[in-house]
Amino acid sequence: MQLIRSDDKGASTCRRQHLNHAKAFPCLRSLEVPSSETDGTERAWMLSLPALVQAKVDSCPLYRTSMQKALAERKDTLTLILYQDEVSGGNILNPDGARKSNLTYFTWLEFPVIFMAEQWLTLGVTRSNEISRMEAGMANLTRAMLKQIRVETENGFALDLGASQEPTLCWIDSVILLMDHEAIRAATGTKGASGLKCCLKCLNCLALGKASHVLEHHDVSQSDMSQFWPATCDSVLAAADRLRVEMSKGKKKELEKFLGWNATNFLNGPLTAPELRDWVKVENIQYDTMHGYYSNGILPQELGLWWSRLREQCNVTLNHLQIFAAMRQRCPGTPAAKQVSPEKFFTDKTWKEGYDYRGDATSSALVLPLCIAFGREVPSEQEHVQAAIRSLEALYQVIILLADLKRTANVEKLLPLQRTHMEAFAAAYGSSAMRPKFHYVLHTSQQIKKNQRHIDCWPCERKHQMYKARAASNWSNSPHFSKGMLLDLATEDLNQSHPAEKLGVRLLGTIQIEPAGHDSRASTSSQLEIKCVTYVAGQFVFLSDDVACKLVHFTQSGSTFVAHVHLYQRKTNDRSAKKLTNWQTKGHSHTCLAAKELEATKSPMYFRENDDATVAMLL
Numbered sequence: 001m002q003l004i005r006s007d008d009k010g011a012s013t014c015r016r017q018h019l020n021h022a023k024a025f026p027c028l029r030s031l032e033v034p035s036s037e038t039d040g041t042e043r044a045w046m047l048s049l050p051a052l053v054q055a056k057v058d059s060c061p062l063y064r065t066s067m068q069k070a071l072a073e074r075k076d077t078l079t080l081i082l083y084q085d086e087v088s089g090g091n092i093l094n095p096d097g098a099r100k101s102n103l104t105y106f107t108w109l110e111f112p113v114i115f116m117a118e119q120w121l122t123l124g125v126t127r128s129n130e131i132s133r134m135e136a137g138m139a140n141l142t143r144a145m146l147k148q149i150r151v152e153t154e155n156g157f158a159l160d161l162g163a164s165q166e167p168t169l170c171w172i173d174s175v176i177l178l179m180d181h182e183a184i185r186a187a188t189g190t191k192g193a194s195g196l197k198c199c200l201k202c203l204n205c206l207a208l209g210k211a212s213h214v215l216e217h218h219d220v221s222q223s224d225m226s227q228f229w230p231a232t233c234d235s236v237l238a239a240a241d242r243l244r245v246e247m248s249k250g251k252k253k254e255l256e257k258f259l260g261w262n263a264t265n266f267l268n269g270p271l272t273a274p275e276l277r278d279w280v281k282v283e284n285i286q287y288d289t290m291h292g293y294y295s296n297g298i299l300p301q302e303l304g305l306w307w308s309r310l311r312e313q314c315n316v317t318l319n320h321l322q323i324f325a326a327m328r329q330r331c332p333g334t335p336a337a338k339q340v341s342p343e344k345f346f347t348d349k350t351w352k353e354g355y356d357y358r359g360d361a362t363s364s365a366l367v368l369p370l371c372i373a374f375g376r377e378v379p380s381e382q383e384h385v386q387a388a389i390r391s392l393e394a395l396y397q398v399i400i401l402l403a404d405l406k407r408t409a410n411v412e413k414l415l416p417l418q419r420t421h422m423e424a425f426a427a428a429y430g431s432s433a434m435r436p437k438f439h440y441v442l443h444t445s446q447q448i449k450k451n452q453r454h455i456d457c458w459p460c461e462r463k464h465q466m467y468k469a470r471a472a473s474n475w476s477n478s479p480h481f482s483k484g485m486l487l488d489l490a491t492e493d494l495n496q497s498h499p500a501e502k503l504g505v506r507l508l509g510t511i512q513i514e515p516a517g518h519d520s521r522a523s524t525s526s527q528l529e530i531k532c533v534t535y536v537a538g539q540f541v542f543l544s545d546d547v548a549c550k551l552v553h554f555t556q557s558g559s560t561f562v563a564h565v566h567l568y569q570r571k572t573n574d575r576s577a578k579k580l581t582n583w584q585t586k587g588h589s590h591t592c593l594a595a596k597e598l599e600a601t602k603s604p605m606y607f608r609e610n611d612d613a614t615v616a617m618l619l
């Protein structure tokens with residue numbers, strides 16, 4: 001373990017960094033990765049994982065309490081979740097290669113809450129053009145980073161949690177690499193989505209249309225997961241052995257294609273490192289569902305196809321969609337509330353016939369319910385149009401369940417819904433339109449069962465904003481960009497502090513205390529937080545398929561929290577029930593709920609108050 005001093009020349013730079021990054025600077029470590037251009041090495045920077053975790057435990061009570069709970073759950077043993085992604089800084093429409101970097105974040109599987117960006121910490125930043133100068137690029141850098149973590153933690157690492165005199169000795173028993181398929185390709189050395197073998201987790205999965213004459217192989221349009229043979233540590237090592245001994249260039253190329261690996265990257269990557277054996281395993285490489293469905297995923301592809309179909313077959317224009325969307329209001333307390341008004345999603349910049357929907361992951365998520373509702377009102381009975389609408393509806397069911405799986409345990413329903421969607425998609429657009437992501441997301445239910453929870457990379461997408469904002473400035477030309485950026489991001493991580501009370505139930509916002517004289521003095525507020533999720537007055541919540549409520553206010557007396565709500569019931573005699581979900585107020589509509597009842601509920605994104613006093617809600 002070396003502490004970095006003046007290797008970068010210019011002692012003043014170092015002194016400044018030391019002062020500006022008082023907490024992050026002592027965590028800094030340097031890595032040497034063999035160069036692809038010279039006989040020497042290329043330098044990269046990362047943070048010491050134990051040192052960073054200790055610094056975060058010291059500065060954030062929420063992180064400290066989360067760590068205590070995590071360590072208590074599995075007798076001081078933790079599972080590390082590592083996420084890597086290449087991010088462009090600056091203007092998205094005019095990306096600048098020099099501002100492109102690969103970022104690494106991490107969190108812990110045992111943490112009670114990991115959907116908050118603040119529970120993930122930045123571990124490394126390396127500019128892409130520096131990675132391209134390394135032999136075997138990202139695979140080698142990932143190996144070096146994991147080896148550094150392993151060296152610092154394999155004999156346990158001590159954490160002072162402040163609760164007793166003695167520090168706790170913690171262990172990391174395995175690492176989950178949770179990433180987009182592109183990042184998995186870069187980090188492990190697979191051939192990736194463009195190769196013949198496009199899934200590193202399946203031995204017999206081939207690219208679209210390539211399996212028709214190959215015995216016992218299937219392509220990415222196969223929706224029956226039992227047909228695929230899972231890759232194991234042994235199969236990975238066997239592939240490595242074969243590639244290592246093959247000396248003929250031509251034969252090696254053949255073998256690479258047949259096995260699905262790029263030999264140089266694979267043999268220098270983390271899966272073949274002896275020091276990482278049994279710690280970093282192919283079984284623990286997981287596809288991120290946020291990238292599978294939202295970010296350049298299945299959803300924007302299908303929205304683009306749906307829109308093109310509607311344009312071709314009906315006289316629908318963007319203006320129709322805008323008018324339709326403008327009649328909806330954003331539901332308070334939901335992601336929609338923080339975004340532009342619904343009609344603004346329908347611009348000709350993001351919707352182009354013949355192309356994927358071009359909005360980002362968040363826009364894709366928020367535009368979907370509007371398109372679903374619109375589809376239910378499209379008058380055309382034309383079969384091509386109806387097939388497109390059925391496929392989008394089937395995808396919608398998958399997306400709703402995926403969100404549900406963060407709170408509930410219905411994982412058995414996922415694969416059947418995904419298969420239904422694949423069938424509807426094939427009927428509407430043909431299976432030749434299926435991309436490899438259709439296959440990658442089929443691994444989701446295995447992953448959820450293994451992890452016993454559904455984790456995705458939405459929080460990392462939010463963390464990228466910190467990088468993007470900084471990379472926009474001109475200092476991206478500096479040779480110290482990677483190191484400076486890493487220190488900046490780590491300092492921001494360490495400066496964010498939250499109270500441990502976020503893990504429980506508490507009132508937020510302006511709290512009014514009832515006047516004395518009442519039997520028990522109650523406090524009232526318009527905001528309530530349960531396990532880091534905030535509920536607000538005016539928000540609609542579905543309590544079951546047929547009962548919904550609008551939150552009015554929240555009270556606390558002693559340790560009892562109550563939500564005061566208006567109840568609604570689904571309007572069943574509504575002729576258009578299939579088309580639009582209308583709700584009407586229930587008899588004695590004012591009632592109280594124990595706050596805990598809100599925990600497993602979902603909230604519609606949009607609503608519309610109709611003239612007949614019913615409310616249309618869109619999930």
Ligand SMILES: [Zn+2]
Binds near residue numbers: 200
């Ligand atoms: Zn697979």
